[in-house]
Amino acid sequence: MTKTKGAVPRRILLAIELLLIAALYNYAGLMPETFGGRPLLLAAAALSVSACADTPTSVICGALCGVLADIFSCGGIGFYAIALSLCGYAIPELLSKKLNPNFYSALILIFSASVITITARYAVNAFTYGFADSAVLYLYHGLSKIVLTFTAAVPLYFLNRLILGGGR
Numbered sequence: 222m223t224k225t226k227g228a229v230p231r232r233i234l235l236a237i238e239l240l241l242i243a244a245l246y247n248y249a250g251l252m253p254e255t256f257g258g259r260p261l262l263l264a265a266a267a268l269s270v271s272a273c274a275d276t277p278t279s280v281i282c283g284a285l286c287g288v289l290a291d292i293f294s295c296g297g298i299g300f301y302a303i304a305l306s307l308c309g310y311a312i313p314e315l316l317s318k319k320l321n322p323n324f325y326s327a328l329i330l331i332f333s334a335s336v337i338t339i340t341a342r343y344a345v346n347a348f349t350y351g352f353a354d355s356a357v358l359y360l361y362h363g364l365s366k367i368v369l370t371f372t373a374a375v376p377l378y379f380l381n382r383l384i385l386g387g388g389r
Contacts, residue, residue: 234384235270235282242266242377243289255332258362259338260369263290267305268334272314272327273385283309300342308334327378335370339363 245251246262267286271279287302294301312330316322322331343363347355 231376231385232278234304235278235381237378238384239263239282239286239289243293246290247293255369256361256365258268258369260373261301262370262373263287263293264301264335264338264389265331265370265374266306266377266381267308268308269374269381271309271334272316272331272387273381274313276310278385279313279357280306281309283307284360300331300345301338302342306336311366324378326329328375331374331378332371335367335374337368339367 230311242262252259252262263286267279270282276280283305287300289303289307290305291299310325311313312334315330316326321325340363341354342358343359349358
């Protein structure tokens, strides 16, 4: 592994950013609730880092954000950690090997990963707990959560591009 100049301070800034986002997410009443859904700020942060960083950094960030999201969402530890780690692997690989690495392709991947992750979470909850009105719950809470998460990911993408030194 080659050492790049300034990698340690950048990763320290990234860790501070993630801790601040985790604190903002966990602070009651600070995040707006649209149709009962709040943005998953930790997922937005992990996806925006994935669009800007290399694969190992993205996977570690996805796992860390996933564990924190699992803890703060009162669910079992595991779903978001696995899902965001997979996104942390897939997004940089797709941007480096299959797609033209620019702002628009990064946004498309962030939106797609948001839709897949949040929809899969609602599907797992529906099949595991057997909610009778899971489609209505997804319609009112899930779709607003997707839109708010993607909206939060856009400014975080620019912040992470600044922190990580340009990125894509």
